[in-house]
Amino acid sequence: MPYVNIRITREGATAEQKAELIRGATELLVRVLGKNPATTFVIIDEVDTDNWGIGGQSVTVLRSPP
Numbered sequence: 001m002p003y004v005n006i007r008i009t010r011e012g013a014t015a016e017q018k019a020e021l022i023r024g025a026t027e028l029l030v031r032v033l034g035k036n037p038a039t040t041f042v043i044i045d046e047v048d049t050d051n052w053g054i055g056g057q058s059v060t061v062l063r064s065p066p
Contacts, residue, residue: 001039001040001041002029002033002035002039002040002041003041003043004025004029004040004041004042004043005043005045006021006025006042006043006044006045007044007045007046007047008044008045008046008047009046009047009048009049009052009059010046010047010048010049011049013044013046018044021042021044022042022044025040025042026040026042049063
């Protein structure tokens with residue numbers, strides 16, 4: 001029973017894009033490991049850019065204009 005957790009910043013990923021991520025991750029596990037798609041879980045967590053840090057700064061700060 002595979003469990004895949006995808007974390008992305010909350011910046012407007014569409015429902016269609018998220019559906020494609022779910023399909024793609026599931027298909028990868030089926031193709032590479034022979035897993036059953038009916039028991040493969042894919043969870044997408046969307047995180048605010050204020051709550052995601054890289055190199056000591058939030059993504060919000062890193063992406064703000066100079």
